[in-house]
Amino acid sequence: MKFRSLVLYLVISSFFHTCILSIWKIMSTLQGLNFTNLNITQIFVLGILLSLSFVLIGNKVNHLIKIISLSFIFSILYFYLNETSPYWYIFGVFLITLFFTNKLKKYSMQSLREDFISEKIIFDFITLFGIVFFAFVILFPFYIMLVTSFKTQIALLVNPLDFSLDFTKSLTELFKSYFVIFETYNFGRYILISSAVSIGTVIVTLLFAIPAAYAVARLNFFGKNFLSTSILIIYMFPAIVLVIPLYTVFSQLGLRNSIFGLLIVYTATTLPVAIYMLQGYFKSIPKEIEDAGIMDGQNWFGIILKIIIPLSLPAIASVALYVFMIAWNEFLFSLMFLDSPKSFTLSRAIQYLSGDAETPRQYLMAGSVIVTLPVLFIFIYFEKYLVSGLTAGSVKE
Amino acid sequence: MSDSLSKLEKRTAYTLVLPAVLLVFAIVLFPIFANVWISFKDIELKDIRIPEPRAKKIVKSISENESELKVIYKLRNSSLIQEIRNVQFHDKFPKNILPIDLDPRCNFKSKKIICDFGNWEAKYRENFEVIIKNTNDEKIDKKIIKSRKPILSGTANNPLLTTNFTLKNFKKVFYENNFVELLSTTFYFTFFGTVGAIIFGILAAQLVNQNIQGRTYMRGILLFPYVGPVVALAYTWTLLLDPNSGTLNALLVNFNIIEKPINLLGQKYITMSILGFEFKLRLALTTVIFFEIWRYFPLAFLFILARLQAIPQTLYEAAEVDGASPIQKFIHITLPQITAIISILFMIRFIWNFNKFEDIFLLTGGASGTRTLPINVYQQGFAVSDIGMGSAVSIVIVMLLISFMVIYFRLIGKKANEI
Numbered sequence A: 001m002k003f004r005s006l007v008l009y010l011v012i013s014s015f016f017h018t019c020i021l022s023i024w025k026i027m028s029t030l031q032g033l034n035f036t037n038l039n040i041t042q043i044f045v046l047g048i049l050l051s052l053s054f055v056l057i058g059n060k061v062n063h064l065i066k067i068i069s070l071s072f073i074f075s076i077l078y079f080y081l082n083e084t085s086p087y088w089y090i091f092g093v094f095l096i097t098l099f100f101t102n103k104l105k106k107y108s109m110q111s112l113r114e115d116f117i118s119e120k121i122i123f124d125f126i127t128l129f130g131i132v133f134f135a136f137v138i139l140f141p142f143y144i145m146l147v148t149s150f151k152t153q154i155a156l157l158v159n160p161l162d163f164s165l166d167f168t169k170s171l172t173e174l175f176k177s178y179f180v181i182f183e184t185y186n187f188g189r190y191i192l193i194s195s196a197v198s199i200g201t202v203i204v205t206l207l208f209a210i211p212a213a214y215a216v217a218r219l220n221f222f223g224k225n226f227l228s229t230s231i232l233i234i235y236m237f238p239a240i241v242l243v244i245p246l247y248t249v250f251s252q253l254g255l256r257n258s259i260f261g262l263l264i265v266y267t268a269t270t271l272p273v274a275i276y277m278l279q280g281y282f283k284s285i286p287k288e289i290e291d292a293g294i295m296d297g298q299n300w301f302g303i304i305l306k307i308i309i310p311l312s313l314p315a316i317a318s319v320a321l322y323v324f325m326i327a328w329n330e331f332l333f334s335l336m337f338l339d340s341p342k343s344f345t346l347s348r349a350i351q352y353l354s355g356d357a358e359t360p361r362q363y364l365m366a367g368s369v370i371v372t373l374p375v376l377f378i379f380i381y382f383e384k385y386l387v388s389g390l391t392a393g394s395v396k397e
Numbered sequence B: 001m002s003d004s005l006s007k008l009e010k011r012t013a014y015t016l017v018l019p020a021v022l023l024v025f026a027i028v029l030f031p032i033f034a035n036v037w038i039s040f041k042d043i044e045l046k047d048i049r050i051p052e053p054r055a056k057k058i059v060k061s062i063s064e065n066e067s068e069l070k071v072i073y074k075l076r077n078s079s080l081i082q083e084i085r086n087v088q089f090h091d092k093f094p095k096n097i098l099p100i101d102l103d104p105r106c107n108f109k110s111k112k113i114i115c116d117f118g119n120w121e122a123k124y125r126e127n128f129e130v131i132i133k134n135t136n137d138e139k140i141d142k143k144i145i146k147s148r149k150p151i152l153s154g155t156a157n158n159p160l161l162t163t164n165f166t167l168k169n170f171k172k173v174f175y176e177n178n179f180v181e182l183l184s185t186t187f188y189f190t191f192f193g194t195v196g197a198i199i200f201g202i203l204a205a206q207l208v209n210q211n212i213q214g215r216t217y218m219r220g221i222l223l224f225p226y227v228g229p230v231v232a233l234a235y236t237w238t239l240l241l242d243p244n245s246g247t248l249n250a251l252l253v254n255f256n257i258i259e260k261p262i263n264l265l266g267q268k269y270i271t272m273s274i275l276g277f278e279f280k281l282r283l284a285l286t287t288v289i290f291f292e293i294w295r296y297f298p299l300a301f302l303f304i305l306a307r308l309q310a311i312p313q314t315l316y317e318a319a320e321v322d323g324a325s326p327i328q329k330f331i332h333i334t335l336p337q338i339t340a341i342i343s344i345l346f347m348i349r350f351i352w353n354f355n356k357f358e359d360i361f362l363l364t365g366g367a368s369g370t371r372t373l374p375i376n377v378y379q380q381g382f383a384v385s386d387i388g389m390g391s392a393v394s395i396v397i398v399m400l401l402i403s404f405m406v407i408y409f410r411l412i413g414k415k416a417n418e419i
Helices: A002-029 A040-057 A063-081 A087-106 A117-148 A153-158 A176-183 A187-218 A224-234 A239-253 A259-283 A287-295 A300-311 A313-329 A332-337 A346-355 A361-381 A383-392 B002-039 B142-147 B168-175 B179-209 B215-222 B230-241 B247-254 B283-310 B313-321 B326-354 B358-363 B373-383 B387-411 B413-418
Strands: B053-061 B068-077 B084-092 B097-100 B106-109 B112-120 B125-134 B151-155 B269-274 B277-282
Touching: A002 A040, A002 A087, A002 A117, A002 B247, A040 A063, A040 A087, A063 A087, A117 A361, A117 B179, A117 B215, A117 B230, A117 B326, A153 A361, A176 A187, A176 A361, A187 A224, A187 A259, A187 A300, A187 A313, A187 A346, A187 A361, A187 B002, A224 A259, A224 B002, A239 A259, A239 A332, A239 B002, A239 B373, A239 B387, A259 A313, A259 A332, A259 B002, A287 A300, A300 A313, A313 A361, A313 A383, A332 A346, A346 A361, A346 B230, A361 A383, A361 B230, A383 B215, B002 B387, B053 B084, B053 B142, B053 B151, B068 B084, B068 B112, B068 B142, B168 B179, B168 B387, B179 B215, B179 B283, B179 B326, B179 B373, B215 B283, B230 B247, B230 B283, B230 B358, B277 B283, B283 B326, B283 B358, B313 B326, B326 B387, B358 B373, B373 B387
Parallel strands: none
Antiparallel strands: B053 B068, B068 B125, B084 B112, B084 B151, B097 B125, B106 B112, B269 B277
């Protein structure tokens, strides 16, 4: 039993160590290091020896001294087996090994005798591995997007693996793609249009949604139940089935290529979510507060303006941010309705850029960074509001 | 008393709700019904403009005589397929100017040439000439003549509103459109995209729910793909997966994992052999599904995490006392607690993946075996510019969606209310 747990512990922990080191090696390759072999077996065997010596030493030495010296020995061995690697790379290996040995802390020869220890080992390392894996898979494309925008097409065609940035260049040289897309491709204008459309959508949506949500939450009227269920059903219908009729009608009315047309469509498609989210919150406001307002002689308008809105600011904020994000990221309608570069939104402009095969990729990625950054900043800054918005409005994209 | 109050309440409710309802009705519900109408019409993209009479005015001098000018109006019907009835024309001139030998269809009254051109058939063109003369023999200023634009009017049928219907589009959808393959691709994409997103969502939620440092940061990072703009993310992935200079292929070749680059987004099938069995995998479609999972597992993660955090910790403590293993805890405590949310998520994601357009469009444009129903709407309606056909495909989507929703409300609707 103990032997089986020991083997399991060695294999799993070493597998985890090998995975992180491989990720480190891949990232270093992207900095221009010339590795052509992952040397998985070598690292794996070294990792097994490392884990084994860790449990064998046990508690005889202070934990900190133990992990530092073990990692140091590991790094030295690793260095001698792969001679060509630079010192910063080996230092990275040392740090990773230090982190890894620190995670081994709770294992010793005694602990391997516990109940269900094999399952616990697996869960432990899968958790760790999973977190590293998810973080890597999520962030890697964003990293490539950012770094590509600082490189040049020619350099990337010569060596598609060299993403190292040359910081000795002047700032204008480094940010060249950004200057180019603002000067030649008019991105300043597109940012303005995108912001105008998104902010406009937020304002108009709130203007329509707050009264409607209040009525659905509080007042009794014929067709109320029908309305609140149809809200749910309506937003299951996708934009793609609306696009042909809207396109034809908008062409005949001359609303294509106009920001106003886009604003109407965005507002109408986000309204159901907004009403749904707001009415849920309005229902949670105690009715007594409103009754007090009625006593004071307020009419419905006054109640909404002076009681409901101030009390539900957090919900309104999360609706506003959520709607802003939908409008900012929207692509299908802007693809269909806008075909003159004068009225492009950011998303449409990037798609238009990519339509020309001659456009160097760093411009495309610089545009992508510009359209992505505001959303990510807003998201990080207002995460709390947005997460509640996402959960409530999840039925909609 | 209370009766009038409830009447007032009703009236207020309707005034509050009506603007929103009307807007949603006009932009969301109306098009769904309009699709039915259009899908029975034989109509193309170029037909949707209402035909209008147009005129281009050209002013020319005649010989040496400066008091006379020739004005040419290039008249045409803007439509290639529809006639315009009862075309009226008028153009204004400065004082003292008279037309010579005016066309019999026209007359000159109070400084205006007014013409009745009758009906113009489709593609109608005519060069209509008028010679004008200054009555006091002075030079006519060309610029003034040219600056006035003629006004034309006429009635034409709106091609959308005519009442000739046809079943052609639906016949084409079902018999000439590779309908079976279209449907199977759509379901393949939808099913695996949904299941994959939910599985990864459960995994991620399970991981983040452990007591790890930086849990909130991790939650934020995991949501990045979901909140990022689809255009930026799709193009980044196309660059990453590019067969010639994409990072992924370059890495795999560099570490000798594959011999030559694989065109992950441009190759329909790849033959794989596992344990001696050879089978064909739909490569481009699978890649698109992976992108889809990458982008939407965060949503599943968010929901499942919220549910996991609501599970009382005492349940796990009790299990610990009873000597349950981690796997037993997961199967007997966690899983039953999250089945309800998973079934809701499955249905929502299923419907939304079924409708997915942007992601596939931006990655492959529907090529190499990734043509799904929504992509087909775009291809028919705008690439082939057969609007009637595009609408017919939309109708198929709507019908399928309605049947999904019926199933949804039958199976899960009641459960959803319990949560």
